[in-house]
Amino acid sequence: MKPARSRAVNTSSVNISTINMGTVNIGDAAKASGVSAKMIRHYESIGLIPSAGRTESGYRTYAESDLHRLRFVKRARTLGFSIKEIEALLALWGDRRRSSAKVKALTQKHIDELEGKIAEMQAMKQALQQLAHQCHGDDRPDCPILDDLAAEPNRAPRCH
Amino acid sequence: MKPARSRAVNTSSVNISTINMGTVNIGDAAKASGVSAKMIRHYESIGLIPSAGRTESGYRTYAESDLHRLRFVKRARTLGFSIKEIEALLALWGDRRRSSAKVKALTQKHIDELEGKIAEMQAMKQALQQLAHQCHGDDRPDCPILDDLAAEPNRAPRCH
DNA sequence: ATGAACCTTCCCATGATGGCAAAGTCAACC
DNA sequence: GGTTGACTTTGCCATCATGGGAAGGTTCAT
Numbered sequence: 144m145k146p147a148r149s150r151a152v153n154t155s156s157v158n159i160s161t162i163n164m165g166t167v168n169i170g171d172a173a174k175a176s177g178v179s180a181k182m183i184r185h186y187e188s189i190g191l192i193p194s195a196g197r198t199e200s201g202y203r204t205y206a207e208s209d210l211h212r213l214r215f216v217k218r219a220r221t222l223g224f225s226i227k228e229i230e231a232l233l234a235l236w237g238d239r240r241r242s243s244a245k246v247k248a249l250t251q252k253h254i255d256e257l258e259g260k261i262a263e264m265q266a267m268k269q270a271l272q273q274l275a276h277q278c279h280g281d282d283r284p285d286c287p288i289l290d291d292l293a294a295e296p297n298r299a300p301r302c303h
Numbered sequence: 304m305k306p307a308r309s310r311a312v313n314t315s316s317v318n319i320s321t322i323n324m325g326t327v328n329i330g331d332a333a334k335a336s337g338v339s340a341k342m343i344r345h346y347e348s349i350g351l352i353p354s355a356g357r358t359e360s361g362y363r364t365y366a367e368s369d370l371h372r373l374r375f376v377k378r379a380r381t382l383g384f385s386i387k388e389i390e391a392l393l394a395l396w397g398d399r400r401r402s403s404a405k406v407k408a409l410t411q412k413h414i415d416e417l418e419g420k421i422a423e424m425q426a427m428k429q430a431l432q433q434l435a436h437q438c439h440g441d442d443r444p445d446c447p448i449l450d451d452l453a454a455e456p457n458r459a460p461r462c463h
Numbered sequence: 464a465t466g467a468a469c470c471t472t473c474c475c476a477t478g479a480t481g482g483c484a485a486a487g488t489c490a491a492c493c
Numbered sequence: 494g495g496t497t498g499a500c501t502t503t504g505c506c507a508t509c510a511t512g513g514g515a516a517g518g519t520t521c522a523t
Contacts, residue, residue: 169469169471179511179512181511184471198519201471201519202520203470214455214456215453222430222452223427223431225509232449239444242441243443243444243445243449247438247448250448254431254432254435257428264417264421267381268417268418271383271413271414275414279404281402284400284401286395286406288406292375292378293375329500329501330499341480342479345480360487360502361487362488362489362502385478
């Protein structure tokens, strides 16, 4: 594709062809939202965000409302929500008749999942610390850590 | 392939062709180790475990030492070690001249990684609980959770 | 006009696991 | 001997969120 020129305007210069005031390219959208350009394209491809506008030469353009949505997604990812969950959150965000109960329930479910994972990892950490504590950590080959890994599951008590 | 018969023996019947006493098929190895047949094949394909023996008809066979190694891998996965790390642990396990210091260091590094992830998830959980607490969770559309997600990063204080 | 710094699409990789399909094998039973 | 069911084999595709890179087009400033 190589049609006429018409660039996303972020300066004060006016463009006649389209009223793309204040729209930016994907790189600036990435900087402004904290979502990488790569991921913005990805989110668009899986339908998490609507297809971006395009300049006549094919460059994606982002308006302030698009940046707002991207920031929303970024923040939700930072809080650990999955893409599926964010999809639901975005729908609720855009729904003026939503009930906050739905949002809260979704959030609580996510909190529960986090708690499950945290507990799991803490159990791992606990067991490992126990083992590391028992290990001399010197030049000798004796190693309770390897002994534990190599232990028959039945015989040796794995209950730390 | 369809050569002569010769099966992995797990009963008391004797097989003349090869001395495969006590060797089992992949399904039994899976049951005995807790590693799925699928993953056993996968571990073999990426070189984590040596290629299993084969019957004349191509079935993989596992001796007690193989099961031992599989149990080692399973236990290490349960403790959250990555495949790369388990590779190193297996090497140390098989090295009589090893120093326990290396094992301990590897373990400590893993503990540190776990701690990092746990802290990260706890921060998420904390923030989410804060927000969920502020949310009515009723039929009204007012929702501090969505408000937070939609907030401009600069203005609203994200410091919970 | 040239070059830097963008942008586009497309393909591949990660890590650990699961699923499915088509085909071959084994043991047991009638 | 034939059938049946429970195994096994390989291979390809999917997940989830992200990054890397190639090959080529665009924009803009020097």
